[in-house]
Amino acid sequence: xxxxxxxxxxxxxxxxxxxxxxxxxxxxxxxxxxxxxxxxxxxxxxxxxxxxxxxxxxxxxxxxxxxxxxxxxxxxxxxxxxxxxxxxxxxxxxxxxxxxxxxxxxxxxxxxxxxxxxxxxxxxxxxxxxxxxxxxxxxxxxxxxxxxxxxxxxxxxxxxxxxxxxxxxxxxxxxxxxxxxxxxxxxxxxxxxxxxxxxxxxxxxxxxxxxxxxxxxxxxxxxxxxxxxxxxxxxxxxxxxxxxxxxxxxxxxxxxxxxxxxxxxxxxxxxxxxxxxxxxxxxxxxxxxxxxxxxxxxxxxxxxxxxxxxxxxxxxxxxxxxxxxxxxxxxxx
Ligand code: MN
Ligand code: MN
Numbered sequence: 168x169x170x171x172x173x174x175x176x177x178x179x180x181x182x183x184x185x186x187x188x189x190x191x192x193x194x195x196x197x198x199x200x201x202x203x204x205x206x207x208x209x210x211x212x213x214x215x216x217x218x219x220x221x222x223x224x225x226x227x228x229x230x231x232x233x234x235x236x237x238x239x240x241x242x243x244x245x246x247x248x249x250x251x252x253x254x255x256x257x258x259x260x261x262x263x264x265x266x267x268x269x270x271x272x273x274x275x276x277x278x279x280x281x282x283x284x285x286x287x288x289x290x291x292x293x294x295x296x297x298x299x300x301x302x303x304x305x306x307x308x309x310x311x312x313x314x315x316x317x318x319x320x321x322x323x324x325x326x327x328x329x330x331x332x333x334x335x336x337x338x339x340x341x342x343x344x345x346x347x348x349x350x351x352x353x354x355x356x357x358x359x360x361x362x363x364x365x366x367x368x369x370x371x372x373x374x375x376x377x378x379x380x381x382x383x384x385x386x387x388x389x390x391x392x393x394x395x396x397x398x399x400x401x402x403x404x405x406x407x408x409x410x411x412x413x414x415x416x417x418x419x420x421x422x423x424x425x426x427x428x429x430x431x432x433x434x435x436x437x438x439x440x441x442x443x444x445x446x447x448x449x450x451x452x453x454x455x456x457x458x459x460x461x462x463x464x465x466x467x468x469x470x471x472x473x474x475x476x477x478x479x480x481x482x483x484x485x486x487x488x489x490x491x492x493x494x495x496x497x498x499x500x
Pocket of ligand 1: 317318319408410411422452
């Protein structure tokens with residue numbers, strides 16, 4: 168591992184940032200590297216949405232909006248793409264007509280990486296994909312603390328009889344034993360609910376609730392402390408629904424709710440994870456048809472960059488030296 172050559176992003180001083188193919192942050196594709204510690208992978212799927220569709224175009228939009236990301240992150244004093252090999256694994260191939268088939272396909276394609284020691288940062292796609300992604304993480308790590316940024320609980324039971332939708336992944340994950348019920352937490356909750364019992368039901372499933380209203384009255388550092396205390400020293404899976412941001416910061420999403428976090432708050436919360444063992448992450452619900460001037464795309468790309476920076480701060484699993492790219496398990500976009 169010490170001798171291998173890490174391939175970084177295409178430099179904006181060699182090729183203008185608006186030129187060339189869109190990979191996340193202009194990183195190499197997986198077929199251009201020998202091993203992969205962290206793969207950024209797209210999951211274009213939005214058949215699980217309950218309101219506005221369009222998140223199937225999220226991965227393409229986030230990549231296009233990530234062209235201005237530069238290699239050094241001053242906030243954490245780290246050049247994440249020099250520490251570990253990060254590469255863009257293209258998009259998963261996902262059935263747009265069957266949620267059950269789609270969930271199986273996401274799980275299988277995610278596991279083809281995670282089973283070989285590569286950590287994934289998955290670009291959605293709607294929030295349905297968090298369930299199969301957590302299954303693949305659980306297979307390697309057992310139950311993990313889920314740090315869930317979202318306006319919504321996503322622990323509802325069924326919609327129109329459907330048990331797996333973008334409003335249910337964390338109920339199903341809790342039922343399946345995928346998450347650590349002592350360490351999981353929602354951050355940024357707000358908006359109307361069906362019933363007061365939704366909150367009690369959610370707590371029973373293993374989540375602490377840190378609401379957007381608390382950010383209005385409490386200092387950010389006390390919110391960060393509360394989040395970190397809840398996570399403890401557990402392995403963490405981070406799931407970011409971009410609608411955790413106020414619609415002013417992220418209009419391009421399917422179920423917007425007024426009164427959300429600012430981009431600045433969200434980025435600080437993510438930076439506070441530095442030193443924690445983040446085993447995987449997703450950034451979901453970016454729907455570019457409702458975006459303006461790449462506001463949502465830029466926010467999502469910067470969120471992804473902070474996640475990658477944090478993840479690069481802890482070594483990949485000791486038993487692996489990054490997964491060898493012996494095959495191409497996904498279509499390369
Ligand atoms: Mn949401
Ligand atoms: Mn969600």
